[in-house]
Amino acid sequence: GARALVSNTPAPPILERAVWLPDASPLPEFEFIDETGATFDEQRFLGRWTYVFFGFAACPDICPATLATLAAVRRALRELPTELQPVVLLVTVDPARDDPAMLGPYVRHFDPTFHAVAGDEAGLARVARALGVGYARVPLPAGGYTMDHSASLFLIGPDGRLVATSGAPHDAAVIARDYRALV
Numbered sequence: 062g063a064r065a066l067v068s069n070t071p072a073p074p075i076l077e078r079a080v081w082l083p084d085a086s087p088l089p090e091f092e093f094i095d096e097t098g099a100t101f102d103e104q105r106f107l108g109r110w111t112y113v114f115f116g117f118a119a120c121p122d123i124c125p126a127t128l129a130t131l132a133a134v135r136r137a138l139r140e141l142p143t144e145l146q147p148v149v150l151l152v153t154v155d156p157a158r159d160d161p162a163m164l165g166p167y168v169r170h171f172d173p174t175f176h177a178v179a180g181d182e183a184g185l186a187r188v189a190r191a192l193g194v195g196y197a198r199v200p201l202p203a204g205g206y207t208m209d210h211s212a213s214l215f216l217i218g219p220d221g222r223l224v225a226t227s228g229a230p231h232d233a234a235v236i237a238r239d240y241r242a243l244v
Contacts, residue, residue, distance in 0.1 A: 074239075074242040074243050075242055076225070076239045076242055076243070077235045077238060077239055078227050078228070078232070078235050078236070078239060079216070079225040079226065079227045079236070079239040079240075079243065080225060080226050080227075080228075081224070081225050081243065082223055082224060082225060082226065085222050085223035085224070086191070086222070086223075087103070087220075087221055087222050088103045088106070088188065088191055088192075088217070088221060088222070088223070089103070089187050089188060089191050090102070090103055091103060091180060091184040091187060091188050092180070092184060093152070093161075093178035093179060093180035093184060094161045094178060094179055094180070095161055095176055095177065095178045096161050096162065096164050096165030096168070096169075096176060096177045096178075097161075097165070098161065098162065101176075101178045103221055104221075106217045106219075106221045107219060107220070107221050108144070108219050109144065109147075109148050109219055110145065110146075110147045110148065110216065110217070110218060110219060110224075110240075110244055111147065111148040111149070111150055111216070111217045112131060112134075112147050112148070112149050112150065112214050112215070112216055112217075113150050113152060113192070113214070113215040113216075113217055114127055114128070114131065114149070114150070114151055114152070114214055114215075115151075115152050115153075115154050115189065115194050115196060115210050115211060116128075116151055116152075116153065116154065116210060117153050117154050117155035117158070117159055117208050117210070118153070118155070118158070118159050118163060118164060118167045119155065119158065119159075119207070119208075120207075120208070120210075121207075123210075123212050123229070124151075125171075126231075127212060127214070127229075127231055128149075128151070128168060128171040128172075128175070129171055130231045130232070130233045130236070131149045131171070131172070131175070131214075131233075131236075132149075132171045132172040132175075133233035134147070134233045134236045134237050134240065135147065135149065135172055135174065137233060137234065137237035138237055138240060138241070141244075145244055147216070147240060148174070148176065149168075149172065149174070149175045149176065150175075150176045150177070150178065151164065151167075151168050151175065151176070151177040151178070152177075152178055152179075152180070152185070152188065153177065153178070153179045153185075154185065154189070154194075154196040154208050154210045155198075155208050156179045156180060156181065156182065156185060159177075159179055160179060161177060161178060161179045164177035164178075164179065165177060192215050192223060192226075193211075193226075194210070194211045194213070194215075195209075195210065195211050196208055196209065196210035196211065197209045197210075212228070212229040212231075213226050213227060213228050213229065214226065214227040214231065214236070216240070216243065224243055225239070225243055227239065
């Protein structure tokens with residue numbers, strides 16, 4: 062009866078900041094290039110937990126701060142089995158300037174395990190739309206441009222689906238506790 066139905070439903074995780082999304086759709090198909098020059102598509106998420114962060118290498122403050130926080134999160138979770146430790150992936154919102162080879166040293170400065178990908182504008186737009194990420198090119202008065210972008214973190218589960226989001230401001234200890242509750 063109804064009783065059996067209820068007992069089979071796992072209780073939602075108790076989270077401090079993250080928002081659990083138990084019914085999220087799988088990510089759309091996409092094909093990016095990672096920091097090694099290899100193809101990075103939605104299959105690369107399978108079997109691991111991955112924090113996805115949208116940013117760009119010329120970002121003055123939000124991106125370096127967030128990557129430093131994610132490095133601290135990984136340190137806080139280092140006693141977990143390797144397959145449960147989160148992978149961290151930067152998706153550039155500035156593919157015109159950020160080539161994957163240049164993004165590799167940028168993200169590895171924060172943690173040697175971090176990955177970065179760049180895609181074409183259409184693929185980037187598709188993935189960003191699926192995750193609800195906003196980004197926009199903002200002209201600078203002196204010429205050139207910067208990028209405005211969402212600072213949220215997106216946790217993709219081993220089945221390739223979005224599991225949770227975490228909004229800024231980011232606190233490494235809170236993110237690590239939320240991660241443990243979700244994993």
